[in-house]
Amino acid sequence: MKFFIYTFGCKTNTYESEAMSRLLSETGRFEEAESYGSADVVIVNSCMVTEESEKKAKKLMRRIRRENPEAVIVLGGCMPQVNREKSLDTGADIILGNTDRSGIVRVIDEYVESRKRIFSVVPHERGEAFEMLSPMGYRSLTRANLKIEDGCECFCSYCVIPFARGPVRSMPVENVYNVAKDLVNAGHREIVLTGINIGMYGRDIGYTIYDAVKAVHEAGAERIRLGSVEIDLISDETVRNLSEVPGLCPHFHTSLQSGSDDVLKRMLRRYDSKEYRRKIELLRECFDNASITTDVIVGFPGESDEDFRDTVRFVRETGFFRIHVFPYSRREGTAAAKFTDQIPVEVKKARTRELEKVAAELKRDFLGTQKGRVLNVLFERNAAGEARGHAENYVEVRVRSDVSLKNRIMPVRILEVHESGEYVTGEIV
Ligand code: SF4
Numbered sequence: 001m002k003f004f005i006y007t008f009g010c011k012t013n014t015y016e017s018e019a020m021s022r023l024l025s026e027t028g029r030f031e032e033a034e035s036y037g038s039a040d041v042v043i044v045n046s047c048m049v050t051e052e053s054e055k056k057a058k059k060l061m062r063r064i065r066r067e068n069p070e071a072v073i074v075l076g077g078c079m080p081q082v083n084r085e086k087s088l089d090t091g092a093d094i095i096l097g098n099t100d101r102s103g104i105v106r107v108i109d110e111y112v113e114s115r116k117r118i119f120s121v122v123p124h125e126r127g128e129a130f131e132m133l134s135p136m137g138y139r140s141l142t143r144a145n146l147k148i149e150d151g152c153e154c155f156c157s158y159c160v161i162p163f164a165r166g167p168v169r170s171m172p173v174e175n176v177y178n179v180a181k182d183l184v185n186a187g188h189r190e191i192v193l194t195g196i197n198i199g200m201y202g203r204d205i206g207y208t209i210y211d212a213v214k215a216v217h218e219a220g221a222e223r224i225r226l227g228s229v230e231i232d233l234i235s236d237e238t239v240r241n242l243s244e245v246p247g248l249c250p251h252f253h254t255s256l257q258s259g260s261d262d263v264l265k266r267m268l269r270r271y272d273s274k275e276y277r278r279k280i281e282l283l284r285e286c287f288d289n290a291s292i293t294t295d296v297i298v299g300f301p302g303e304s305d306e307d308f309r310d311t312v313r314f315v316r317e318t319g320f321f322r323i324h325v326f327p328y329s330r331r332e333g334t335a336a337a338k339f340t341d342q343i344p345v346e347v348k349k350a351r352t353r354e355l356e357k358v359a360a361e362l363k364r365d366f367l368g369t370q371k372g373r374v375l376n377v378l379f380e381r382n383a384a385g386e387a388r389g390h391a392e393n394y395v396e397v398r399v400r401s402d403v404s405l406k407n408r409i410m411p412v413r414i415l416e417v418h419e420s421g422e423y424v425t426g427e428i429v
Contacts, residue, residue, distance in 0.1 A: 001029060001031075002041070003024055003033060003039055004034075004035060004042050006042065006044050008056065009045075009049060009053060010049075011145050011192070011194045012147055014145065015145045015147045016076075018135030020045075020101055020104045023102065023104055030105075040070070041071065042072070042074070043074040043104070044092070045076045045077040046075060058086075058089075072112065074094040074095075075090055076098075076104075078165070081098045083332070084121070088119070093117055094108065097122055098124075100120060100131075127167075130150060130171050132171070142190060143188065143190045143380070144192070146194065147171070148176055149196065151169050151196055153197075155268065156267055158328065158331065161196060165196045168197065170207065171212075174215075176212050176215045183219075184221055188221075189407055189409060190225060191221045191224055193225070199230040200230075208238055210241045217245050221247060223392065225251060228254065228295075230270075240286060243286035250288060251290070252290065252292050256294045257296060259273055262307060263302070266336070267297075267336070273314055277318065280292055289373065290393060294315075294322075295324045296326070301328070302339065303328075303343055312358055315359070316358065320359070322363055325355045328343065363422075367417040367421065370414045371416070372414065374411050374429055375392065375393070375395065375397060377389045377411075379405035379409075380407075382403075382404045386400060388423075396424070398424075399412055399425065400427075410428050411428065411429050412426040
């Protein structure tokens, strides 16, 4: 049988899709199809973070049903865990929750045998175990994601994730070491630690994110990158300890969400702008040439013009390398969905456009600061006579080269910011 997986959302979802792909392939009875049109089983791994991602998944499922009516459709990911009715409405043959991705082969076999719709969703509960999933067979040899944590207990007022992902569960440190070792032995030069809220890593088992990073280093990884981290969950001591780990990349993605203290309070974020700024200064003190990237939500209920101006001022002062701007998306079941002062769509759109413009300027400015520096670049691919890769701080670097430099780490002197403002060019030294 042929299967095809369509993944929405975050790196964690991608990781879990790869893991399901592995489980299916290992049976010897399933092989990956080129597209959903030629597949017998189509798995849609959904995301519920925004209304947009939810709509896209539903639309895709209608299209699959229309264009490939014989296919068995599996709906997985966050939608089944958050909303039973919406999941049933999609018309999926199998609805699989977030607690049993390793059961993917079993549920498909059951469905093929009985042709009866399957709804396999178990609510999350405190104390549930971390589900060990190993993707291996990564599509990119250079960089591999390693999921070390699942769940979040922060309950920010706009966010549906704690409902979809449940309480914090951490991969035991010995397993982090062993999986990292396998990845290193398979030739990966960089390991990215991912999860739903990796700043909470280890709370359930008595460790911290520092222990996980140390384990990956001890397993022999040349480069280690942290996925998104919540700034308030990393203590000053942990920042200092992390800066001692060789190979940890000076690139930190930490969501700001708003530069207005009023808005942060109503978002139930656990820091104010002053504390956020202090932590960024500490990161910059501890890590040379660090890049800071972030997410900002615009048009949160009650966000006034003044609040928005505070955000624009704050992001300019902080000098982010990249900003992902999200117009606020009302998510059923969250505290903020009940707020009565929702912002009109046109205002959200205008603020998004304005902040995206600022983000593009800041990106160009940050890239400009790299000129003249020598950065160690991990090359990922060659295209149009160029070798392309990323420096430790995640700046994209391109050099002229007709030979493939794929999966090599080389020092590059940065010469120019490309006119697109998206990357820098340089020469190998
Ligand atoms: S920290 Fe807040 S925004 Fe992030 S997943 Fe948890 S609840 Fe959502």
